[in-house]
Amino acid sequence: MIKTAVTIMALALSSGPLLAAGKSKEAKEVEFSFEGPFGKFDKAQLQRGFQVYNEVCSSCHAMELMYYRNLGEPGGPGFSEEAVKAIAAEYEVEDGPDNDGEMFFRPARASDHFVKPFPNKQAAMSAMGGAYPVDLSLITKARTGYHGTFKQLSEGVGGPEYVYSVLTGYQDAPADAAEGPDGKYYNPYFVAGPWISMAPPLMDDLIEYADGTPATTSQMAQDVAAFLAWSAEPKAGERKATGLRVMIFLIIFAILLYASYKRLWRNIDH
Numbered sequence: 001m002i003k004t005a006v007t008i009m010a011l012a013l014s015s016g017p018l019l020a021a022g023k024s025k026e027a028k029e030v031e032f033s034f035e036g037p038f039g040k041f042d043k044a045q046l047q048r049g050f051q052v053y054n055e056v057c058s059s060c061h062a063m064e065l066m067y068y069r070n071l072g073e074p075g076g077p078g079f080s081e082e083a084v085k086a087i088a089a090e091y092e093v094e095d096g097p098d099n100d101g102e103m104f105f106r107p108a109r110a111s112d113h114f115v116k117p118f119p120n121k122q123a124a125m126s127a128m129g130g131a132y133p134v135d136l137s138l139i140t141k142a143r144t145g146y147h148g149t150f151k152q153l154s155e156g157v158g159g160p161e162y163v164y165s166v167l168t169g170y171q172d173a174p175a176d177a178a179e180g181p182d183g184k185y186y187n188p189y190f191v192a193g194p195w196i197s198m199a200p201p202l203m204d205d206l207i208e209y210a211d212g213t214p215a216t217t218s219q220m221a222q223d224v225a226a227f228l229a230w231s232a233e234p235k236a237g238e239r240k241a242t243g244l245r246v247m248i249f250l251i252i253f254a255i256l257l258y259a260s261y262k263r264l265w266r267n268i269d270h
């Protein structure tokens with residue numbers, strides 16, 4: 001009894017930092033295929049999400065932890081080797097020095113990191129009028145969309161929902177809101193909001209999906225949120241599959257154990 005109480009208290013205490021979500025509005029609910037104990041990433045969705053990142057977000061946001069080759073790995077978007085090469089080759093990276101001691105640019109390869117839009121934070125901020133477009137590699141782990149311990153225990157902390165909500169959460173400022181700073185947009189879902197420096201990056205039909213899916217704002221926001229959830233935890237699918245196998249093994253093992261116990265004690269009085 002005491003032990004349970006201590007465990008519950010420890011849980012409550014350890015979830016403290018998760019509660020520090022600020023005053024931003026609770027994220028919208030989204031049904032993602034990868035959530036829940038049997039959830040799996042949807043390959044087609046990850047491909048679309050990468051397309052959104054690549055064609056829209058990557059002009060401002062880096063994803064420094066990603067390599068182009070990750071895009072072809074199992075459990076992810078699963079692009080073919082040729083497709084990965086072609087995607088990388090759209091970008092240039094600095095290499096060298098060559099035999100004359102000069103640095104040079106060459107097309108990126110599968111083994112390169114995603115090319116970042118700005119060489120450093122200062123350059124990014126100076127281009128963005130002082131705001132910083134965060135690296136998106138781990139954004140779904142760095143942000144919580146849901147408030148409250150119970151909601152978080154049942155739904156998870158809502159990182160992908162946070163991204164979705166920021167992307168679709170632009171609205172007219174309420175009449176009683178304080179005048180916003182110049183060049184900022186009203187978005188109550190933004191963690192440091194409600195004013196955000198990022199102009200609404202998505203609108204219907206902004207891109208044309210390779211698989212023909214209609215590119216509504218909501219569709220693009222879900223797809224890119226799914227892609228970012230995968231990039232933050234590329235092995236989540238594998239881990240769940242292993243967990244499931246371990247559970248199945250334990251159940252079979254328990255049945256065998258019970259059967260052999262019955263058999264051993266069959267002729268013995270007890």
Ligand code: HEC
Pocket residue numbers: 052053056057058059060061128131132133134139143162163166167190191195196197198199201202224
């Ligand atoms: C024109 C540049 C630009 C584009 C394009 C852009 N963003 Fe942003 N984004 C920013 C800036 C700048 C900020 C920081 C805003 C602030 O601090 O007020 C930001 C903030 C964000 C945030 C909130 C970060 C946080 O700290 O919680 C998310 C999430 C985000 N962007 C995702 C995206 C996604 C996904 C895309 C592509 C669909 C995208 N952005 C496209 C410039 C951009």
